[in-house]
Each structure stands twice: as structure tokens, then as C-alpha cells.
Amino acid sequence: MLFSLGTSIGVAAGGALLTARVGDELGGDVPARGGVPEGAVDQARDGVVSGRFEPLSEHPAALDSAREAFTAGLAQVCLLMSVLAFAAAVLCTWLIRDGDRHEPREAKTG
DSSP states (O other): OHHHHHHHHHHHHHHHHHHHHHHHHHTTTHHHHTTOOGGGHHHHHHHHHTTOOGGGTTOHHHHHHHHHHHHHHHHHHHHHHHHHHHHHHHHHHHHOOGGGSOOOOOOOOO
16 A cells, blocks of 8 residues: 555656656746647647657757756656655665564474
């Protein structure tokens, strides 16, 4: 139960962080300055958050900015999740009870 709860919270937090980071990096005017029509800016930003860059293929300046924003956001998510995984591993190792540790059996001879 805790595994599925932790997984779902981790995915949701990672997605929220990626969305926020891409939104901050792209801002409201970056796609528009790159030639994206004003009515399609929100759609282009939503596409970038989900990793779809096809709508920006006709706008090279906006495409470069979008790729940089997505890469920066994904790197931040990966770094955060790596730090959390390491902290969880250290915590689990420290909290395991002596009675729950697995001791290998000695090999029987003869």
C-alpha cells in the first residue's frame, strides 16, 4: 500500500515541478517572440510540458527555447527525485530493526 501511495505522490510532485519549471522558463512571451501565433501559445506550452514539440517545428526560435525549458525542468525533477531516493535509502537502512535483517545461512558441508 505504501509503495503505490509513494509512487503516485512522487509522480504527481514530479509532474507539478516539471510543469512549473517549464512555465517559468517559457513565460508568456517566449513562444510569442518565437513566432507562435497568440492563440496557440497556451497549446504550445502545454505540448512542451508533455514533451511534444511538433507544434513548434515551424518556429525554430520558440522550439529552441522550449527544448531548453523542458530539459532544465526534467533535470531538476531528476535531481530532486535522486536526492529523495538516496535519503529514503539511508533512512530505511538506519531504521531497519536487527530482528528483520537477513542473515545468510552458512553452507553445510558434507
